[in-house]
Amino acid sequence: MSEMLIERQFERQKDTLPGAFEPRKRALAAFLERGYPTRRDEAWRYTDLKPIAEAEFDAPAAADARTRERVRARVEETAPPADATRIVIADGLVDEALSTPPNEIALARLVGDERLDRIGRTAASAHPLALLNRAFARDGIRVHVAAGKAATAPLEIVLVASGNGRIAQHPRIVIDLERNAALDVVVRAIDLDDAEGWLNVVFDVVQAEGSRLRIFRLQEHGDRLDSTSFLSARLDKDASLVAGYVDLGGRVTRNDIDVELAGPGASADLFGVFVASPGRHVDDEIHVDHAAPHTRSETAFRGIADRDGRGVFRGKLLVRPGAQKIDARQSSDNLLLADKAEIDTRPELEIYADDVKCSHGATVGELDEDQMFYLRSRGLDADSARALLTFAFANVLLGRLEPAPLRERAVARVAGGLAGLVEWESLR
């Protein structure tokens, strides 16, 4: 029934969708074969997409002058990083007037670009939400860094929901790093006011030999926005990827990361922090595929849930036959602040080689009594000690965020009412 809704939306929008129509139709048909994932599906056991599947969404429209001004103000107010070059994508459409593209790396808009299809040629194309993105994507960018080039400033991509109607947006970001190229990307997801809608973004990354990519993403949606993201990355020999996700807002949030370490020496460091405050649901589904020998990965996620907040982590480590000399580590640590809060974590290892170093661990718990006593014995009252330890739990990973202004914003948001904290954190 919800599949009928999406078909109707496609019918209504098809004349306004840019570029070749056939690939969109194929993607939609592939999606419809299985429809929305349900909780019978292992990868979706704890996350119900019904609120998205059963909602009527509007198609995005180009921003009028007033909306653009408000978007500009919101982007500025949520600021960092200062020296970045910036691309603003509002309601799924690149806003060139608000963007300050870099001149040292090649950027192209993806309106009707055939490179949209690349993801359709990889295994990742089976992901239902990536298929919907392919069917409905109106815009996006392709970032291309030439061989041997290293971008001097991070590229900031700001994804904005304007709240002009209940909009479903499907931006697509394609990143190609040639041999030994290097790039930092900051992704910020924000809303105007209390925007309602759905952001379904796809990152399609291909890294050639020796290239280095770092993506740091801070999600600060309001209470009425649902957010799904899918990152697919394929790394050739000696390439490295760092991906750090911080989810602080949103109603339903689901992040998929799918990394293929395809060449020897490739390495991935994936980390994430979520705060599932009341009314929020956050689900991280992280897959690392060690397809070549001598590859390494570290996956470290931390979740905090309060009252009826709900968190989910599933990590899948796959070591393929013949992929020897692997170093793979995975950890999922979670903190419950209230009785009703719930976090489900499932680390999974699938290993088909014998000469490997793999470890995984998962914890779900409450604040440590010894730490509480230590802080209180120094004069902090119980509430302050609890707040500080909660912050500290997240801060262990927030400290890895770059650049500093982004880290400081994330720290400040998590620290909330802890006076003076940011000042001291910035002493690092």
Added chain:
Amino acid sequence: MLRIRNLHVEVDSRPILKGLDLDVGAGEVHAIMGPNGSGKSTLAQVLAGREDYRVTAGTVELDGRDLLAMAPEERARAGVFLAFQYPIEIPGVNNAYLLKAALNAQRKARGLPEIDAFEFMKLIGAKLEAMQMSRDFLHRSVNEGFSGGEKKRNEILQMLMLEPRLALLDETDSGLDVDALKIVANGINSLRSPERAIVLVTHYERLLELVVPDYVHVLAGGRIVKSGDRALARELDERGYDWIQAEAAAS
């Protein structure tokens, strides 16, 4: 300043302290010695307010106030400081933040304004120097990845910053090499004053060569079984604890 009468404490339903009496006056340094498992650490932790140690009988007064009725943070604000035998690691909180938060919580409780960033840096700079610790230390997480000796020094640094009225040092000398022991002892001695009292819990005599106590007590079987002066510590060092336990059993 500190008055303990007939203190009985259970840990996991097991009686550990069984009627302990102790008086500590302002300006005094007391050493509490005793064999392993005699209840020395339990005493220190109970005085600091550890909640899972159950007081089943007895009273503890600090300057006439009922210490046992106070929360751990209230005791800290009243001037009690415990240097932990095993300092707790707190990843994600840096030392500078903890020191500042602790100092301000205590200042606030005494009606003093918060210390400003400049004054704080000046103060901490001097204390770091005294403890021969590098400034980078401020930006490291509390006790995380510290060596045993660094952790102990960190406890003394915190103590110097907080300037407690009653300092309880729980086996602060264990795990220290000779140089570190001297630095720690200097730190403790720098705090000696007519308004303050210091209680050293230890089972070695070597710290007491450097921080000379006014009184030495032997804790065995959950009670103070013998008290004396510094000579008692030397005797214990030479003869061990068996004779005292035998003596106590005989009486």
